[in-house]
Amino acid sequence: MSVVRERTEPRRLTRPPRRPARPPRRATTSGVWPYLLVAPAVLGMLYLLLYPLARAVLISFQDFGLRELILGDARFTGFDNYTTLLSDPRFWTVVRRTFVFMALCVASIMVLSTLVALMVERLGRFWRAAVLSALVLAWAMPVVAATTVFQWLFHSEFGIVNHALTGLGFTSFDGYPWLAHGPAAFAILVLLVVWQSVPFAAITLYSALTTVPGELYEAARIDGASGARVFRSVTLPIVRPIFMLVLSLEVIWTFKAFVQIWVMTRGGPGDATTILPVYAVQTALSGQHYDLGSAASMVTVLLMSGVLVLYFRQMFRQEAEL
16 A cells, blocks of 8 residues: 655745835825914904004094094094194104113113123022022013012102112202102113113023033133133124124113103103103193004104114124125
């Protein structure tokens, strides 16, 4: 009997046919869903920013008083409001005072904030944290609260400034009414605005100073450069963009300073502390001349824009030369 052995061939593994590779999906940006997500923020910004500006521009070309505010139906008067405003000698006095106020505040802020930033950079960890914390706390103080504190500091009877000066032997400051004298009130407001603005500028400039490589300082010291030379030739060229940004922001903020002046002096005594934003509010409230107040606001915006345009042109010219 023969045994027949069946010869079994090994099974071949059959792979399924490969599917053609699908092209990668591309993000479609033609849909309306991204625009719907952004639309609420854009509409809110347009309503809160552009609508008041457009409304002020419209009122500046109208005869708009208390009657028109209640009943509406204001009539257009063309450039009559601007003609009345620009022919007022008091307006040009206020313009000059505004530029003096801005120049004093911005120059003091930039010098003090630069010195504070350089000091913080050289402090140890503990004192650096302490100084930065103090700057943040001063920056976080509400404007009205800080203004009220300054009012009490320079109070004629209970102010600590008069008490300290009298204790040092300056008896003429006993009961001295700081806010009743124009130059003194103007100087106090400059001091207040500078005190409120230095923390932001100093912290921003300090963050810019931390980006300067230490090797550049070491190379400058090896070459025998002095501290002023190192700052002028090494530090300032690197931090110039941030420095210019802070400068432009301070120009804007000091040019439109209103709350501090209105809370402390309301533009007085007389017109000693009246700058353009305060002048616009005074004009709108006295006799309900909202049209002239809007025209003054528009002139303020134009003057501030002109200052910034000249500044940016100079900055771009310097960058092109570098």
